[in-house]
Amino acid sequence: DQQVKQNSPSLSVQEGRISILNCDYTNSMFDYFLWYKKYPAEGPTFLISISSIKDKNEDGRFTVFLNKSAKHLSLHIVPSQPGDSAVYFCAASDNSGNEKLTFGTGTRLTIIP
């Protein structure tokens, strides 16, 4: 049972345009969401997070939006840069205290120069 889903395995975006990566979840107990960026043969790098008490969090070029009623979140990157080409994972955790993350399957973002 995939509790965190990233339905787009890949996405191509022109440099300078906006990249929008989507993530859906099914577990209503999730209350904290994170986005990670991963290059091949490296560990994931933390990008940005959002708590369920918010619907938007912004950090530089990265903005995460959360729609709790739809159980949907998205990561916006603007403007997109070639160095943004990577696999992006969304992850979620609940408030049970065990700190475990449930990951989506990832979306490979390619920025076209």
Place this chain on the structure above:
Amino acid sequence: GAVVSQHPSRVICKSGTSVKIECRSLDFQATTMFWYRQFPKKSLMLMATSNEGSKATYEQGVEKDKFLINHASLTLSTLTVTSAHPEDSSFYICSATERLAGRETQYFGPGTRLLVL
């Protein structure tokens, strides 16, 4: 952000040998660390939760006698793959949690590529 290191970054070993992978949080203390495994073109699979001073908690389907975890201090956890076989070849990644803005955020190590011949 917080820094997590792993050593070694790459290891090649013969079938039947044991391999130890270290995970360190460099600038913060982590009472909890996690070990993941990633198969090619797949998501991260949680193997176990490593708790400082107590036994690790393994996910369903992960052999605890095969993958020994020791969390000896607040900055070090080790994963030992015992009697490694070719099917254990994979990319192993650890993470450590730091409390950030009231919630724990996991920071990941750079990963260890294990190849068992």
